[in-house]
Amino acid sequence: MNIDFHYGVVYIAARVGGMTAADALTVAHACQYVDDATTRGILRFKGGETFERFATAHKLFDYANTENDQNRLVWTPFHFLPAGEGETIEEKAICRPDSEVAREVVRRAIRQRDSETGLHRLGVTLHSYVDTWAHQGFAGIESPWNRVHLLEAQDCTRKGWLASLQLATAHLIERIEEDVLTVALPVGHGAALHYPDQPWARWHYIDGRNNFISRHNLPDFVQAAEMACRVVRAYLAGREDFETQAGLPDEVRDALTHLLDTNRNMDDNERLRIVCEWVKAGRIPGLKEAVPTYIAKGRGSWKFKATGLQGDDDTGDRPEWTSAFEESDYRLFHDAVKQHRFVTTQEILPARGLRIA
Template sequence: MNIDFHYGVVYIVARIGGMTACEALTVAHACQYVDDATTHGILRFSGGETFERFATAHKLFDYSNTENDQNTLVWTPFHFLPAGEGETLEDKAVCRADSAVAREVVRRAIRQKGADTALHRLGVTLHAYVDTWAHQGFAGIESRMNRIHQLEAEDCTPENWLAHLTRATRHLIDRVESDVLTAALPVGHGAALYFPDQPWAIWNYVDGRGVRIERHNLNEFVQAAEMACRVVRAYVAGRADFEFQPGMPDDVKEVLTELLASNRDLDDNKRLRTICDAVKAGAIPGLRESVPDYVAKGLGSWKCKATGLQSDDDGVDRPPWSEAFERSDYRRFHDAVKEHRFVTTQEILPAHGLRIA
C-alpha cells in the first residue's frame, strides 16, 4: 500500500474509530513513516550521547536488495509479515491476509496502551497489518513465491502500462513474461510492479508454484480499512479482542469504497490529496476537518523537529541532545520500531515455528 492508504485512510479510520485528531495524526504519520524511515545506525549527539535507529524501508523502490539479513529485518517484520503457515521456512515466510500471526502482532501492540510509545507502536503495527492484504502471497525473503509469470491487469491504459514499465492493450494487457523482473527483483512483490499497492487494481499472475492467482484489490483494501478501524476501537476501549469490535459504519464504508475505487491517479501523493480534500469537504460521514500535511524528510519532518537535521546523511553533523529529543515523535517512533521488531521476530514468529532473525 502507498501513502494514500497508510496516511490518508488510516487517519480516517482512526478518527472514525474514536481517536482524537491529535492521536489519529500520530498513528497515521507513524504508519506512513515506516515507508520513509530509511536512515539507520547510530545518531551521535555533540555531547557524546547516542541513539540507535533502525531503518524500516530501503531507499526508493529497492525490492532488489538481496542482502538476506537486511531482507529479514526490514521487509519481513514491517512489510511482508509472515503467516507462519506450512511446513518449510519458505512456506511459513509467505505473507497472508489477516493471518493469526498478524492478529497476535496487533494484540501485542494494543496491550501497550499507556506506554510512552503506544501510539507510534500502533501506527507501525497497522502498517504491517494492512499490508498483509496488499502483499499477500509474497515473502520478504528470496522465495519462489515472489516469481511472477504471465502478469495481467484489467482496465490499464497504455500510459499507465508504460508507467509500470511494460505495455498494454485497450482493455486487457497482453500476457507479459516477467522472468527478467523476477530475477532482478527477488524479494517481495517487485516483479508484480505496483499492482499490489493500487486500491482499484484487478490483476492476475502465475506464481512460482504454477498457480494462477486472481487479485481484486478493492475488496481487500476495504477489508483492511474495516479491520484497522476495529483495531482502533479496541485500542481506545483498552481491550485486545479487536476482531470482535464494530468496524466502520455502513455509510462510511460505502463512501470510502467509492473513493478508493475512483481515485486512480498513478501518483500516490495526488491520491492522498484527493482523500484529504474529501475529509475537508465532509464527504466522509461524521468527519469534516483538515488533515495536516505529511512531511517525510527535511524541514518540518519528525527528524528535523527532534534534531534540527534536514538531511538523511547525518554522519558528520552532530546535534545537541536535549530533553525535547526524548519527548519527540522521532525518538518514540524509532523506539516503537525496535519494540515491534523484537516482539515480531524474537517472540511471535518463533512461537509459530519460524526463526528468521
C-alpha cells in the same frame, strides 16, 4: 499499500474509530513513516550521546539488494508479515491477509497502549497489519513464491509511456519487463510492480509454484480499513479482542469504497490529496476537517523537529542532544520500531516455528 492508504485512510479509520484528531494524526503519521524511515545506524550527538535507529524501509534503488539477512529485518516484520503456515521456511514466510500471526502482533500493540510509545507503536503495527491484505502471497525473504509470470491487469495502465503504444507491443514489453524483474527482485512483490498497492486494481498472474492467482484489491483494501477501525476501537477500550469490535459504519464504508475505487491517479501523493479533500469537504460521513500535510523528509519532518537534520546521510552531522529529543515523535517512533521488530521476530514468529532473525 501507498501513502494514500497508510496516511489518509488510516487517519480516517482512526477518527471514525473514536480517536482525537491529534492522536489519529500521530498514528497515521507513524503508519506512513514506516515507508520513509530509511536511515539506519547510530545517531551521534555533539555531547557524546547516542541513539540507535532501525530502518523500516529501503531506499528506492535498494529494493533489489541481495543482502537477504538485511531484507529479513526490514521487509519481513514491517511489510510482509509472515503467516507462519506450512512446513518449509519459504511457506511459513508467506504473507496472508489477517493471519493469526498478524492478529497477535496487533494484540501485543494494544497491550502496550499505556506506554509512552503506545500511539507510535499502534501506527507501526497498523502498517504491517493492513499490508497483509495488499502483500498477500508474497514473502519478505528470497523465495520462489515471489516469482511472477503472465502478469495481467484490467482497468489499469502499467506506465504512462506504455499508454501510447499499440496493445501488442505493450504486452511484449510487459512480458520482458516481468521476466527481468522476477530475477532482479526476488524479495516481496517487486516483480508484480505496483498492482498490489493500487486500491482499485484487478489483476492476475502465475506464481512461483505455477498457481494461477487472481486478485481484486478493492474489497481487500476496504476490509483492511474496516479492521483498522476495529483495532482503534479496541485500543481505546483497552481490549485485545479487536476483531469483535464494531467496524466502519455502513455509510462510511460505502463512501470509502467509492473513494478507493474512483481515485485512480497513478501518483499516490495525488491520491492522498484527493483523500484529504474528501475529508475536508465532509464527504466521509461524520468527518469534516483538514488533514495536516504529511512531511517525510526535511524541514517540518519528525526528524528535523527532533534533531535539526534534513538528509538521509547524517553520519557526519552531530546535533545537540536536548530533553526535547526524548519527547519527540522521532524518538518515540524509532523506539516503537524496536519494540515491534523484537516482539515480531524474537517472540511471535519463533513460537510459530519461524526463526528469521
